[in-house]
Amino acid sequence: MRFLPHTETDVAAMLAALGVAHLDDLIAHVPAGLRARAAIRLEAGRTEAEVAAELIALAGQNRAAGECVSFLGGGYYRHYVPAAVRAITARAEFATSYTPYQPEASQGTTQAIFEFQTLITQLTGLEVANASMYDGASAAAEAVLMAHRVLPKRAVAAVSRALWPDYRATIRTYLSALGEFELVEVPIDAATGATDLGALERICGDRLLCTVTGYPNAFGVIEPLGQIAAMAHRAGALAIAVTAEPLALGLLKAPGALGADIAVGEGQSFGMPVQFGGPGVGFLAAHAAQVRQMPGRLVGQTRDSAGRRAFCLTLATREQHIRRERATSNICTNHSLCALAATAYLSLMGRCGLRELAGRNVELAHDALAMLEAAGLRRRFSGAFFNEFTIAHDDPARVLAAAAEHGVLAGWALGHDYPELGDGILIAVTELNSASDLERLCATLAGAR
Amino acid sequence: MRFLPHTETDVAAMLAALGVAHLDDLIAHVPAGLRARAAIRLEAGRTEAEVAAELIALAGQNRAAGECVSFLGGGYYRHYVPAAVRAITARAEFATSYTPYQPEASQGTTQAIFEFQTLITQLTGLEVANASMYDGASAAAEAVLMAHRVLPKRAVAAVSRALWPDYRATIRTYLSALGEFELVEVPIDAATGATDLGALERICGDRLLCTVTGYPNAFGVIEPLGQIAAMAHRAGALAIAVTAEPLALGLLKAPGALGADIAVGEGQSFGMPVQFGGPGVGFLAAHAAQVRQMPGRLVGQTRDSAGRRAFCLTLATREQHIRRERATSNICTNHSLCALAATAYLSLMGRCGLRELAGRNVELAHDALAMLEAAGLRRRFSGAFFNEFTIAHDDPARVLAAAAEHGVLAGWALGHDYPELGDGILIAVTELNSASDLERLCATLAGAR
Amino acid sequence: MTEAKKLTPAGAPKTPIASPDSAAVALIFEESAPGRRGIDLRGGAASAERAAAILGADLCRDDLEGFPEVSEPQALRHFLRLSQLNFGQAMQFYPLGSCTMKYNPVLNDEMAALPGFATLHPLTPTAMAQGALELMVRLEAALAEISGMDAVSLQPAAGAQGELAGLLMIRAWEARRGGVRRKVIIPDTAHGTNPASCALAGFEVVVAKSNRRGYLEAREIQRLLNDDTAALMVTNPNTMGIFEPEIEEIAAALHTRGALLYLDGANLNALLGVAKPGDMGADIVHINLHKTFSTPHGGGGPGAGPVAVKRHLEPFLPTPRIVRRDGAWDFNSDRPDSIGRLRSFYGNFGMLVRAYAYIIAMGGDGLAEASRLAILGAAYVRKRLAERYPSASAAPAMHECVLTHDLEQRTGVTTLDIAKRLLDFGFHPPTIYFPLVVPGALMIEPTETESRETLDRFIAAMEQIYDEAIADPATVKRAPRTLRLGRIDEVTAARRPILRWEKSG
Amino acid sequence: MTEAKKLTPAGAPKTPIASPDSAAVALIFEESAPGRRGIDLRGGAASAERAAAILGADLCRDDLEGFPEVSEPQALRHFLRLSQLNFGQAMQFYPLGSCTMKYNPVLNDEMAALPGFATLHPLTPTAMAQGALELMVRLEAALAEISGMDAVSLQPAAGAQGELAGLLMIRAWEARRGGVRRKVIIPDTAHGTNPASCALAGFEVVVAKSNRRGYLEAREIQRLLNDDTAALMVTNPNTMGIFEPEIEEIAAALHTRGALLYLDGANLNALLGVAKPGDMGADIVHINLHKTFSTPHGGGGPGAGPVAVKRHLEPFLPTPRIVRRDGAWDFNSDRPDSIGRLRSFYGNFGMLVRAYAYIIAMGGDGLAEASRLAILGAAYVRKRLAERYPSASAAPAMHECVLTHDLEQRTGVTTLDIAKRLLDFGFHPPTIYFPLVVPGALMIEPTETESRETLDRFIAAMEQIYDEAIADPATVKRAPRTLRLGRIDEVTAARRPILRWEKSG
Numbered sequence A, B: 001m002r003f004l005p006h007t008e009t010d011v012a013a014m015l016a017a018l019g020v021a022h023l024d025d026l027i028a029h030v031p032a033g034l035r036a037r038a039a040i041r042l043e044a045g046r047t048e049a050e051v052a053a054e055l056i057a058l059a060g061q062n063r064a065a066g067e068c069v070s071f072l073g074g075g076y077y078r079h080y081v082p083a084a085v086r087a088i089t090a091r092a093e094f095a096t097s098y099t100p101y102q103p104e105a106s107q108g109t110t111q112a113i114f115e116f117q118t119l120i121t122q123l124t125g126l127e128v129a130n131a132s133m134y135d136g137a138s139a140a141a142e143a144v145l146m147a148h149r150v151l152p153k154r155a156v157a158a159v160s161r162a163l164w165p166d167y168r169a170t171i172r173t174y175l176s177a178l179g180e181f182e183l184v185e186v187p188i189d190a191a192t193g194a195t196d197l198g199a200l201e202r203i204c205g206d207r208l209l210c211t212v213t214g215y216p217n218a219f220g221v222i223e224p225l226g227q228i229a230a231m232a233h234r235a236g237a238l239a240i241a242v243t244a245e246p247l248a249l250g251l252l253k254a255p256g257a258l259g260a261d262i263a264v265g266e267g268q269s270f271g272m273p274v275q276f277g278g279p280g281v282g283f284l285a286a287h288a289a290q291v292r293q294m295p296g297r298l299v300g301q302t303r304d305s306a307g308r309r310a311f312c313l314t315l316a317t318r319e320q321h322i323r324r325e326r327a328t329s330n331i332c333t334n335h336s337l338c339a340l341a342a343t344a345y346l347s348l349m350g351r352c353g354l355r356e357l358a359g360r361n362v363e364l365a366h367d368a369l370a371m372l373e374a375a376g377l378r379r380r381f382s383g384a385f386f387n388e389f390t391i392a393h394d395d396p397a398r399v400l401a402a403a404a405e406h407g408v409l410a411g412w413a414l415g416h417d418y419p420e421l422g423d424g425i426l427i428a429v430t431e432l433n434s435a436s437d438l439e440r441l442c443a444t445l446a447g448a449r
Numbered sequence C, D: 001m002t003e004a005k006k007l008t009p010a011g012a013p014k015t016p017i018a019s020p021d022s023a024a025v026a027l028i029f030e031e032s033a034p035g036r037r038g039i040d041l042r043g044g045a046a047s048a049e050r051a052a053a054i055l056g057a058d059l060c061r062d063d064l065e066g067f068p069e070v071s072e073p074q075a076l077r078h079f080l081r082l083s084q085l086n087f088g089q090a091m092q093f094y095p096l097g098s099c100t101m102k103y104n105p106v107l108n109d110e111m112a113a114l115p116g117f118a119t120l121h122p123l124t125p126t127a128m129a130q131g132a133l134e135l136m137v138r139l140e141a142a143l144a145e146i147s148g149m150d151a152v153s154l155q156p157a158a159g160a161q162g163e164l165a166g167l168l169m170i171r172a173w174e175a176r177r178g179g180v181r182r183k184v185i186i187p188d189t190a191h192g193t194n195p196a197s198c199a200l201a202g203f204e205v206v207v208a209k210s211n212r213r214g215y216l217e218a219r220e221i222q223r224l225l226n227d228d229t230a231a232l233m234v235t236n237p238n239t240m241g242i243f244e245p246e247i248e249e250i251a252a253a254l255h256t257r258g259a260l261l262y263l264d265g266a267n268l269n270a271l272l273g274v275a276k277p278g279d280m281g282a283d284i285v286h287i288n289l290h291k292t293f294s295t296p297h298g299g300g301g302p303g304a305g306p307v308a309v310k311r312h313l314e315p316f317l318p319t320p321r322i323v324r325r326d327g328a329w330d331f332n333s334d335r336p337d338s339i340g341r342l343r344s345f346y347g348n349f350g351m352l353v354r355a356y357a358y359i360i361a362m363g364g365d366g367l368a369e370a371s372r373l374a375i376l377g378a379a380y381v382r383k384r385l386a387e388r389y390p391s392a393s394a395a396p397a398m399h400e401c402v403l404t405h406d407l408e409q410r411t412g413v414t415t416l417d418i419a420k421r422l423l424d425f426g427f428h429p430p431t432i433y434f435p436l437v438v439p440g441a442l443m444i445e446p447t448e449t450e451s452r453e454t455l456d457r458f459i460a461a462m463e464q465i466y467d468e469a470i471a472d473p474a475t476v477k478r479a480p481r482t483l484r485l486g487r488i489d490e491v492t493a494a495r496r497p498i499l500r501w502e503k504s505g
Ligand SMILES: Cc1ncc(COP(=O)(O)O)c(C=O)c1O
Pocket: A331, A332, A333, C098, C099, C158, C159, C160, C161, C191, C193, C194, C235, C239, C264, C266, C267, C288, C303, C305
């Protein structure tokens, strides 16, 4: 087998060194009953060409974005990934290394993480960011847990209903076993599509732990994060901002600048393909004063024995391998290579490019909406939006199915997740959508109305 | 522009250092008339996404092998390329380095070339091989030139008509300006498809410089290289063996073992995609005694200042940059990265794998012929063959066009290049052809007969 | 590129470059200059302006203060040079215990990048994503077969998230049975994620002591078991590299008392075709695809931590599940007993593609061979090093071995020193100081994809380091000396944390 | 991996590992062991046997004596580790004069690998290869526009083959005009391929002397010109980095005497939007796509050396040509005046894809900017280094500059020593000892894709080396000392050539 370097001679020599005759002698101590039933009933191994053929066939059974016009978003966004990002993450030195426990042999990874942490603080307007989380949803859940470590006496997490359903579900799961929490869902303002501030006001009180708000939210609407944070702070609670389309942070005010105490999100837009939902990368940023309550790994700057700048994992006493059941999180393996992709992507985009690309997304999405409105469709919410918006339609399921038949993935029916929004179609427009894509969108949605 | 790091400040500072005001001041000494007409009338630059879109569109206008069943060969062969070969040649350290003039900074390239040279000597059964040539055809031409340096008094190059037309044409071009050569084409034995030995015997004489023989030849036939070499040697001439399908050398006797004095060929089969004809890689091997007559670069083993093994370019006094008009060749840039691909490929295939793959090719080609014969088609030549053979057909052009319509590139009409073989279809079968491919081949060729 | 020097454009440099340190890499922020760009966007500036006008100044930030501004060649060079400062399994022997740093087939990265996978949006109608779903179904089935379990969820993003899923399922199962058991027993050799996950799942941890040979005795479990025991969470082979010999008895004891057996499958690379967790009596197993199933570790992820259960726990698996509906695969979230979801969408699909490719490449027999050869390698290293580095346990090793040494007492050379010195020999060190129960532990996991020659060279290096430590301890204590940097000061990093670059420096 | 040590399996190593040299890489043959394989083939052994039976023992070899036998992880590790011993433009500043080591956009490699290009067989019916032909036609047109020529053949595999093509066209043109001119004038600064190509094309070389400022004077050409002169072959800017100021006069003189002007376009990176060879009076130009048009050099190729001609030479271009036929592109080989073909098929297509992608990325204006910035960089380096390393010529530099120095006389430090010392600073050295007319030449071509900071660091290193050479020549003479190997003995390599590995060692 091509992955296994052992020749018969090698095996014989090694067995001889061990003084045993057969490979199976080495597992003779494993209970015989277990060994007897251990055979793996899978097909025989395959050649590389056969493996490739099978995977190519499976991939061919998907109708990928490249072959369709797509306006799908809803938490994962289609963006152009520069070739350099792939060339960088493909480096075996990055891809086949472990968590950088030995910093002398991991300066590539540690420095890149340090740069990632810096970029995330710049984007979020907060002081410290960690080395990465699994994804935006679990980062949001960890943020709530972190808030509780900061304010251990408080219990109520006010989660906006305009947070993505997956994120809300994940928070629910993460908190489900911890009796000290009370999850309250803050309703949506039916007109704007933002969190209902009046309702939130009513939830605010001295048991309020935190607010959890999408920025932009699950309908693409740019929440009044400053107002929400102010309300949370007035109640003595923390404001958590959650971003699934981080490109928005290239143009929108930083969550930290608006008062968010913890900013988390999903970094997939930054150089990762949508690949059926993962891996992307979660990020989490907070105030420096609360760094010891943060989950996940952190890289810090230090020196080597000769005084040269160096980077290494630090503040590990928060972590599971040191603190065990009292750790700030159970996370161990995180999404380092995805954080590297984001770091490379953001370095390429840079100060101007990111803002411009964000601008292009805003432009295109607003152009698309204007075209749809001109064709007689109605905008579902009035709130300002970034690159994703919601329109109203009599029969989303039918029209979307019909559009798909014509190779247009025109959006996501909100009714899947919001029964009360059965008429809503969520449409994400990015720089990958051309003018003709917008026309096809219009034709399929308005035409079939 | 993304490839250009110069900011306006940079340019201004550099101009200031030079004491000039404008970039164009630096080219003021170029005649004004030339500058005035120098504008390049091409479209404005494009973003990476735009470039990618355009190239993807152009690639999409080709019907590549992946989408067809293909039996095309004729000098370039379809083989499976292991992913590791791509991962290796993609390394920026290999891809973006120059010819290894500074060995201390090029041990990767020089050692890999040394390994390539060794592999080629093992395959060809000769003692020295060079670092690479452009391709098989130019290597064949260079071999004739080299033969002349070994035997400067002789003039007649006896080139088999069963050598690939492109190779014969290239030899003709390379020799066209050198009055001292006489090119004689040795006819084909109409029955076997090999070189006509009787005719060759008549050409042999004391003016004979060399024989040039395909091994296997342009019809896939395995030439009686031993006999030909013996004839050449009896005449005091050199025997040159030319291989376009080097996989054959995994199973067939080595040209050197059969008496070839120079073995050249095309290495594309070893890990390079067919990519519309290039780049592949030429190879050239010969006797150690004649190394100073060899064209091209050579890497040798040596030591560093501390006595550690090292590799560097050597015997450069043969080359153009030292010897100028008296160099053994004008070649400078060769096909180093392709030689690396071949080295990686052959390392993966290894002693057993290469032989087995060669065997698989023989098997499949013979199975295909048997199926075609069973379907009533006739083999054109009786000579033993490796993975390529010729069948006879009433109307190759028509049947091949019809097959192509059905997505089967069933072969190459020999009539293109050999008017006397207007009924011949050259069919190459490799491990990439499945059993069902063979059936489709049969169906299209026999069915449409 | 050394840290940028200040040069007046026309003059000579004020200070000479320090000693040549050609491998140093500046921070990307330090390579920036205003106006440089690594990407072009047609009409980008106008777009940004128009967008700012559309949204209004209230919503928009002025600038991305401090953000990098570099050209494409600079960005590429920066990260390629950074990569050159890393060790990786592809280049170096990397016997990091508990991490299974085996070869990651390069084909699998190409397969994950196929447009049909990479550009498939997770909200694509399932009818148009049948290939992806089919792959997931087949991978679930393969993992179930390999682990001897009945049902698998591919959702967890890593081992620790698989643990959380498993523990929440235990809770849910308890709840449905009306019980509220609060305790999970964990051996003292356990990986840190186990107790941390327990805490997150609301359980109290009860520590079981392994015996002197490094494994759990059934009577220790019997001693700790009571009606408040929800489960035992155990790694097998455990982090001593030892197959838990009484695991079946322990499982029976647990089940008798209404408790469950959670098997941490991080060490599954020892068990392929050797013993199935399901047969041991495990109710739950999580599997690290980034260990046994060869997906690259990426400098710390992304991985994937599927969780497998026996039939009785199937209703509790995370949502969504893949189901057959009208002759096609579809997602189903309508599962009232489910613990819910742990993340967005369906899992780290890109990793699932790689693991599936690996499994079909190996085949059932190949996997069984892999475990045997992994065990052979560990036993061989352990045996060959026994004189200088005795094994922490007398029990037979499985795919990894935990060694210790007397150097600290004899010469002051610590396990950390040995680890750093190994770097000079071109080897990544083993896991050190873990498991916590072994003083100065060196936990060595060679894996099956390393040749005997490599193991021999590693053994020779370990021997030489031992001898050096006796003869010339300073050399070992000053290691590494052949890498770009010397020993890195981790203490200062933690004492005065600098966690991001700031403009002032 | 150091060279394999002999270890008896159960014992301790006989000799300790030599000093840690973790970067050494054994030869692939030395990593072999019988029976290892890096590829699997279903039923391979049976196939080999059956094939041997089909062909008969007479035709088949017994074995591939000495061939490698390694597993896939070993092969990958071997070559990745080898790669780590190389410098490359992507990682290092690589100011190798005459080689135009500019940034190679990574997108372009991906584009060349698109299945529609990579798996397109050259004998595919042209109707099914229209995208490839269209790309070639567009590239021909772009190169013609850029160079100011009328027609282009993309066939030559590299610059030197382009030269051969050009010179053979000159011969063919002469022949059709009935003449047999035997001489080609070449300046003393010419690249070695120029005279070598002349010899191959059957011409005698007449050497023209450049003047003290490093360029050709028209009167020198006038002096050498006669009715036996077929052509002048000149590089512009020449290898001194100087734009030939009298080129138009020279072209006129040549044309008056019935001779042609061959312009070696290897240095086209100085001319984009600055001056077109066609406007200078060139009849023929070859263009190195692996220089000006950014295709990667690959450690010495593959490149591509298209040859461009004026209308009157078009009939002589190599076959086949791409023509329009029935509304589609097709190949035409029916060209009686053609010099024929220089290689199989149509050219290094994979490189053509990359060059085309580069050209459309840059656009006309971008190319013009590139040349100006390349010239700026060279002028800047030259000016900044002038005190220590005076320019070999007083004429203004274009995209590269040739410097010299007095260190050899002053301290015995040679240009080679300087080059080796630069390696310690992480810079690839310039081209050295070329052009031959400049003693101890350092030929520096920074290219437009290197930042000012990089140039400043390079300048600082050059200055420091100069100062070191005065203060402490031994340090420079002993360089490099920071790479894996010290100075390599090239003399011994040539004296006792070892050109392949042999089993005995
Ligand atoms: C025994 C054991 N359990 C659990 C884990 C946690 O897995 P992950 O890092 O994927 O979260 C690890 C890996 O570090 C481990 O070794």
